[in-house]
Amino acid sequence: xxKIVSLYENxxxxxxxxxxxxxxxxxxxxxxxxxxxxxxxxVKSTDIAADILQxxxxxxxxxxxxxxxxxxxxGYVVRIAQNSVYDFFRKASRQKKLEERLIASSxxxxxxxxxxxxxxxxxxxxxxxxxxxxxxxxxxxxxLCKIEGKSYDEVAALLNISTATVNNHIVRxxxxxxxxxxxxxxxxxxMLITIF
Numbered sequence: 001x002x003k004i005v006s007l008y009e010n011x012x013x014x015x016x017x018x019x020x021x022x023x024x025x026x027x028x029x030x031x032x033x034x035x036x037x038x039x040x041x042x043v044k045s046t047d048i049a050a051d052i053l054q055x056x057x058x059x060x061x062x063x064x065x066x067x068x069x070x071x072x073x074x075g076y077v078v079r080i081a082q083n084s085v086y087d088f089f090r091k092a093s094r095q096k097k098l099e100e101r102l103i104a105s106s107x108x109x110x111x112x113x114x115x116x117x118x119x120x121x122x123x124x125x126x127x128x129x130x131x132x133x134x135x136x137x138x139x140x141x142x143x144l145c146k147i148e149g150k151s152y153d154e155v156a157a158l159l160n161i162s163t164a165t166v167n168n169h170i171v172r173x174x175x176x177x178x179x180x181x182x183x184x185x186x187x188x189x190x191m192l193i194t195i196f
Contacts, residue, residue, distance in 0.1 A: 039084075
């Protein structure tokens with residue numbers, strides 16, 4: 001019986017690799033409960049766990065063409081989930097540092113803490129919006145390096161481009177963002193670059 005299941009799953013894995021939505025749906029329904037439970041244990045928030053779960057399966061779908069059909073899908077999706085949780089914690093930690101440094105470098109003493117916090121939140125939201133408006137490849141490289149914290153070498157290998165090209169995208173993204181954003185938001189960009 002398990003051999004039949006194994007053959008069926010292998011067939012579905014081959015179909016998923018070729019972009020078959022039904023195969024994707026099969027693996028999503030089969031593994032979502034366990035993956036969600038594992039994520040929830042780590043992040044302790046149902047909303048965050050649901051967001052990360054969605055992100056995990058978006059990554060599965062976006063990289064389906066590179067699946068190794070000889071390897072266990074469960075092992076593959078568990079690794080993606082672990083990396084996504086680590087990325088979440090890294091990003092949360094960096095955002096906290098970013099907020100602390102921006103507050104420290106601004107004349108926050110002249111404002112009430114609530115106003116400063118709201119202003120900062122608005123600046124971060126605006127920065128996120130502007131990052132999303134970058135040219136696709138430029139945005140992808142910027143997010144991988146500056147938001148997810150990957151090294152230039154890692155991003156170069158992941159996207160099959162040279163480290164010089166990665167650097168060019170970062171320089172271009174920074175230039176574009178500086179022209180679109182206010183002085184406060186530019187401080188955020190500079191902190192992104194110096195923190196990460």
